Amino acid sequence: xxxxxxxxxxxEPAERRRLPPEERRRQIVEGAVTFFADVGLDGKTRDLxxxxxxxxxxxxxxxxxxxxxxxxxxxxxxxxxxxxDWPRRLTDRSVPLRDRLLTFYTEYSxxxxxxxxxxxxxxxGLAGAELNRRYLHHxxxxxxxxxxxxxxxxxxxxxxxxxxxxxxxxGGIVYIxxxxxxxxxxxxxxxxxxxxxxxxRFLGSFGVV
Amino acid sequence: xxxxxxxxxxxEPAERRRLPPEERRRQIVEGAVTFFADVGLDGKTRDLxxxxxxxxxxxxxxxxxxxxxxxxxxxxxxxxxxxxDWPRRLTDRSVPLRDRLLTFYTEYSxxxxxxxxxxxxxxxGLAGAELNRRYLHHxxxxxxxxxxxxxxxxxxxxxxxxxxxxxxxxGGIVYIxxxxxxxxxxxxxxxxxxxxxxxxRFLGSFGVV
DNA sequence: AACCCTATTGATCGAATGATCTATAAATCG
DNA sequence: CGATTTATAGATCATTCGATCAATAGGGTT
Numbered sequence: 001x002x003x004x005x006x007x008x009x010x011x012e013p014a015e016r017r018r019l020p021p022e023e024r025r026r027q028i029v030e031g032a033v034t035f036f037a038d039v040g041l042d043g044k045t046r047d048l049x050x051x052x053x054x055x056x057x058x059x060x061x062x063x064x065x066x067x068x069x070x071x072x073x074x075x076x077x078x079x080x081x082x083x084x085d086w087p088r089r090l091t092d093r094s095v096p097l098r099d100r101l102l103t104f105y106t107e108y109s110x111x112x113x114x115x116x117x118x119x120x121x122x123x124x125g126l127a128g129a130e131l132n133r134r135y136l137h138h139x140x141x142x143x144x145x146x147x148x149x150x151x152x153x154x155x156x157x158x159x160x161x162x163x164x165x166x167x168x169x170x171g172g173i174v175y176i177x178x179x180x181x182x183x184x185x186x187x188x189x190x191x192x193x194x195x196x197x198x199x200x201r202f203l204g205s206f207g208v209v
Numbered sequence: 210x211x212x213x214x215x216x217x218x219x220x221e222p223a224e225r226r227r228l229p230p231e232e233r234r235r236q237i238v239e240g241a242v243t244f245f246a247d248v249g250l251d252g253k254t255r256d257l258x259x260x261x262x263x264x265x266x267x268x269x270x271x272x273x274x275x276x277x278x279x280x281x282x283x284x285x286x287x288x289x290x291x292x293x294d295w296p297r298r299l300t301d302r303s304v305p306l307r308d309r310l311l312t313f314y315t316e317y318s319x320x321x322x323x324x325x326x327x328x329x330x331x332x333x334g335l336a337g338a339e340l341n342r343r344y345l346h347h348x349x350x351x352x353x354x355x356x357x358x359x360x361x362x363x364x365x366x367x368x369x370x371x372x373x374x375x376x377x378x379x380g381g382i383v384y385i386x387x388x389x390x391x392x393x394x395x396x397x398x399x400x401x402x403x404x405x406x407x408x409x410r411f412l413g414s415f416g417v418v
Numbered sequence: 419a420a421c422c423c424t425a426t427t428g429a430t431c432g433a434a435t436g437a438t439c440t441a442t443a444a445a446t447c448g
Numbered sequence: 449c450g451a452t453t454t455a456t457a458g459a460t461c462a463t464t465c466g467a468t469c470a471a472t473a474g475g476g477t478t
Contacts (some may be wrong), residue, residue: 017443017444017455017456017457018443018444018445018454018455018456019455020455021454021455024455024456040249040251040335040336042249042251044434044435044436045435045436045437046434046435046436054456054457055456055457055458056436056437057437057438057439057456057457057458057459058455058456058457060436060437060438061455061456064437065436065437066436066437119335122331122335122391123335125391125392125393126249126328126331126332126335126391127249128393132391132392132393132394133392133393133394136388136392136394137394162406164397164402164403164406165403165406165407165410167384167385167388167403168381168382168384168385168403168406168407168410169381170384171380171381171382171383171384171385171387171388172377172378172380172381172384173377173380174380174384175376175377175379175380175381175383175384176376176377176380178380178387179345179376179380182331182334182335182341183334183341183342183345184334184337184341184342185341185342185345185346188373193373194373194374194376194377197371197373197374197377198374198377200414201374201410201411201414202410204413204414205409205410205413205414226425226426226427226473226474227424227425227426227473227474227475228425229425230424230425233425233426253464253465253466254465254466254467255464255465255466263426263427264426264427264428265466265467266426266427266428266429266467266468266469267425267426267427268467269466269467269468270425270426273467274466274467275466275467
């Protein structure tokens with residue numbers, strides 16, 4: 001398990017010095033995002049510094065400690081990246097429900113199937129971070145529950161979908177990204193066909209055409 | 210992120226000494242399974258020893274190094290725990306396909322929804338271990354591909370399910386365990402209803418009653 | 419009860435880690 | 449161009465890590 005981190009850590013060949021603090025900080029955060037996505041939140045500050053082509057001590061000139069770097073990583077990857085108008089567009093009944101679902105999951109999968117997004121989310125989940133509970137709660141109330149209402153409104157009487165059914169649809173799609181970036185097995189280059197089939201099966205089984 | 214591991218690590222109050230080597234080794238492995246499931250594969254040998262109520266140096270009397278402990282953990286959690294006759298029972302056409310699927314996923318979910326199974330699998334996936342690729346490849350060839358054939362045989366002509374559809378069914382179910390043990394959000398105590406609905410939606414959309 | 423085998427301990431080593439502090443040098447201003 | 453500011457580097461500290469090894473003591477045998 002102890003991979004030789006130092007070998008896969010190097011990147012740019014130690015670029016120029018004395019950047020404006022704003023720019024240096026941004027560079028550190030962006031480097032930290034891919035670094036911690038690669039090696040996990042237990043990644044060492046010396047390895048991060050080496051990858052950035054700076055000294056380790058410089059990191060602590062911009063962040064009080066390592067936890068603060070990781071906070072900045074969280075903020076950069078997850079904060080306000082859920083599009084504001086997904087809830088509105090998902091409930092816009094002037095558009096066919098199928099189109100709304102396809103649009104949403106096409107855009108949403110482009111976000112979460114990102115290497116950094118998926119891996120840091122999993123690392124922080126395993127670490128027990130509050131981030132994941134907050135995120136999934138937000139997902140449930142702002143996106144998935146309204147979606148349940150839409151499906152119920154569109155479905156004929158006898159069938160009655162539940163939140164757990166929505167989570168099943170959601171999980172089946174998210175699992176593509178997990179296979180790709182966590183387990184690192186082959187997945188379709190373009191997941192949109194698989195997504196469309198999943199959505200169609202889901203809607204079809206609830207009698208929504 | 211740096212939780213105070215030592216606080217959540219303690220367990221038994223330092224039990225007796227001088228066990229037979231066989232038993233001591235077994236005790237170490239079983240303790241290591243839950244320990245590494247809790248804190249991740251970067252967990253420290255001193256914390257593991259403390260949880261076991263033994264000295265850290267004793268660990269290295271039974272294992273040459275930490276990597277060997279983790280190998281034993283992998284073996285204990287994953288080796289030969291895929292039931293031998295799942296492939297046979299899944300393809301036994303004297304039983305209705307729906308029943309076969311429900312039986313399989315009921316039993317399989319009891320295996321993989323285990324706390325240790327799920328978390329160690331995710332930790333090792335993130336660490337890039339070969340384990341996960343091997344496991345998913347095995348899953349695909351021994352279980353899911355035969356399953357695809359069964360569904361194709363039972364489905365009427367025009368529809369033609371693909372492997373990616375099977376992975377979608379699979380992922381939607383596995384995702385329940387991910388929510389529970391990785392993200393640590395509430396899930397149904399008994400997932401069998403959600404599983405049954407997922408299976409029924411899946412089969413129904415392919416015209417299999 | 420004395421003996422012996424070995425499971426277990428406790429002390430310790432060298433390397434690695436997060437963090438601190440002072441010295442240096444790159445850019446900006448007068 | 450010289451002075452001042454401050455971003456950056458380099459040396460270093462106190463811990464913690466995996467791993468080693470000699471000393472100790474548990475428990476079965478006679």
